[in-house]
Amino acid sequence: MVRKTLIAGNWKMNGLLEDGIALAKGVAGEVKKAARKDCEFLICPPFTLLTSAKKAIKGSKTMLGAQDCHFAASGAHTGDVSPVMLKDLGCQYVIVGHSERRTNHFETNELIAKKAEAAINAGLKVIICIGETEAERDAGKTIDVCTKQIMGSVPEISTAQNTVIAYEPVWAIGTGRTPTTAEVEEVHAAIRKVLAKKQGRANANKMRILYGGSMKPGNAKELLALPDVDGGLIGGASLKVADFMAIAAASK
Numbered sequence: 001m002v003r004k005t006l007i008a009g010n011w012k013m014n015g016l017l018e019d020g021i022a023l024a025k026g027v028a029g030e031v032k033k034a035a036r037k038d039c040e041f042l043i044c045p046p047f048t049l050l051t052s053a054k055k056a057i058k059g060s061k062t063m064l065g066a067q068d069c070h071f072a073a074s075g076a077h078t079g080d081v082s083p084v085m086l087k088d089l090g091c092q093y094v095i096v097g098h099s100e101r102r103t104n105h106f107e108t109n110e111l112i113a114k115k116a117e118a119a120i121n122a123g124l125k126v127i128i129c130i131g132e133t134e135a136e137r138d139a140g141k142t143i144d145v146c147t148k149q150i151m152g153s154v155p156e157i158s159t160a161q162n163t164v165i166a167y168e169p170v171w172a173i174g175t176g177r178t179p180t181t182a183e184v185e186e187v188h189a190a191i192r193k194v195l196a197k198k199q200g201r202a203n204a205n206k207m208r209i210l211y212g213g214s215m216k217p218g219n220a221k222e223l224l225a226l227p228d229v230d231g232g233l234i235g236g237a238s239l240k241v242a243d244f245m246a247i248a249a250a251s252k
């Protein structure tokens with residue numbers, strides 16, 4: 001298998017010091033026990049927990065990521081965190097363009113591409129999120145929307161080594177609803193085609209495309225078995241060690 005499964009937890013704005021550290025330690029312990037060679041594990045806690053989470057996962061193969069970054073390396077950007085800072089702190093990954101950022105912070109494809117490029121240049125890997133709203137799906141525009149988002153938010157310097165795509169239908173995030181497996185595979189295969197056009201077939205075949213949106217232990221097996229699904233970006237279920245690990249176990 002050219003594409004190693006990636007099981008990534010997006011903690012969103014959850015976790016205070018005590019429970020955040022316990023969660024990171026819990027995941028790290030289980031990752032060690034699982035000793036998987038075919039699967040990578042990543043946790044993306046909020047900024048406030050990154051330093052303590054890093055300590056908590058030390059010695060396990062769990063990787064650390066942030067949930068967003070600015071595109072500048074430093075400067076007058078009150079409240080922002082730069083990719084260079086994240087790298088300095090020990091992060092390997094950063095999520096960019098999550099639908100909650102696109103919606104709540106009016107992030108455009110152009111801005112997301114800039115962030116992704118800066119993060120890659122800082123030595124981070126990026127998870128670039130895309131996905132349609134419910135209205136767009138109902139209007140039959142899913143593939144169109146995802147194509148535009150890929151074309152606009154994946155920077156030219158993206159390769160299979162530094163970039164992961166996460167397909168997250170907005171209407172499936174945190175709702176308990178998911179597309180059918182056929183619908184998921186249709187979109188993932190379409191995304192890979194667009195990536196092939198944009199970055200070449202060899203690169204596209206190696207680039208991981210995660211599914212995200214209400215992934216749970218109960219639906220993970222069928223989703224992760226799809227030919228173009230290379231892992232999951234998991235929100236709610238990543239806040240419980242057992243659920244997160246059960247999803248990973250379903251990828252065997």
Ligand code: PGA
Pocket residue numbers: 010168172173174175212213214215233234235236237
């Ligand atoms: P969810 O979130 O698993 O809670 O639906 C996924 C995400 O938004 O990354």
